[in-house]
Amino acid sequence: MNNIEKLKFMIEQSSNIVFFGGAGVSTESNIPDFRSDEGLYKTKSKFKYPPETMLSHSFFVNHTEEFFNFYREMMIFKDAKPNLAHNKLAELEKRRKLSAVITQNIDGLHQIAGSQNVLELHGSIHRNYCMKCGKAFNLDYVLSSKNVVPVCDECGGIVKPDVVLYEESLNMDVIEKSVQHIREADMLIVGGTSLVVYPAAGLVEYYKGNKLVLINKSSTPYDKNADLVINDSIGKVLNSAIVKS
Structure with a gap:
């Protein structure tokens, strides 16, 4: 049984799946991430401050006009469309297998794809x-x-x-709901995230089940704890593993 078949079997055997996703889910809709070689932090910019500075609360307060110039040009991708990952997760929710999508992304593509219960850790x-x-x-x-x-x-x-800008706290209500969903899940699929940004990455630790799946193009610090690791495109993997019933 290959990894895709294993994942397909695990999904079919589960009834309360939670998906936790990061920037790698949105990059497949041509939205750049932050930390990869092609990401926002490493590309040359016409702006005179680094992105980390411009996305901070203090910069927003003290340089509001410059913040909005950067925000409009670099953070909003209005024409982006949901990709295979978004669509397959929405399909899984319609089949009443997926109970929640927890995302670090702010683009709203999960909702556009049809997902109803989306917990946005970093806002929208x-x-x-x-x-x-x-x-x-x-x-x-x-x-x-x-x-x-x-x-x-x-x-x-x-x-x-x-x-949520740098120097700002995450919404505690969203965090608490995310923790509850993860604790109650019989399967946790983590995709498109390197699991290095805290406190969001720490949410994985609340899962105590035996179906922890990590799907990411590169390795993560949690690989050793996972029941299944697939280093590939999140959209490609979910499209192969989630078949219409």
């Missing part, structure tokens, strides 16, 4: 809010703003993307 570009009055705005409002810094149409406050 599709949610934005006025820092003064709390009014919610969608992505189009931010993109269509005549000002570099989008402002609330009611009170004039700055409209901030609901994404």
Whole structure:
């Protein structure tokens, strides 16, 4: 039995699967990641500050206009479409085998593919809010703003993307729900992440079952703890392993 057949068998034998994904899920929709050789941190940029600096809370506060110039150009990929991984996970949820998708991505592609229960650890570009009055705005409002810094149409406050910047804490409600889903899962599939960014990577440690599957192009620190490791494209693997019933 090869690895794909093993994965297919494990999926068929499970009824409460949780998927935990990272940037590698979105790169297959042509959204660049951060840390790979082609990633955001290693590509030359016209911006004078490094991405890590520009994606920090303090930079947002002190250089708001420069933040939004960078954010619009480098973090928003409005035309990106769900790939095989997104579509297959949505299919698995429809079959009532997958109970939750936990993602480190902010692009909303899981929801566009049809997934209903998506826990976004780092927020979403599709949610934005006025820092003064709390009014919610969608992505189009931010993109269509005549000002570099989008402002609330009611009170004039700055409209901030609901994404977790460096120096900001993760949403504890999302963390607690993620931990609960992982603890209750009878299978945990981790895909498209090198599992080096904490605290998100530490969520894997809450899984105590015997069907931990890691799908990533490169090795991870958790490979030795996994029941199955597949070093390949997440979309290709899920497309082969998740067949329509």
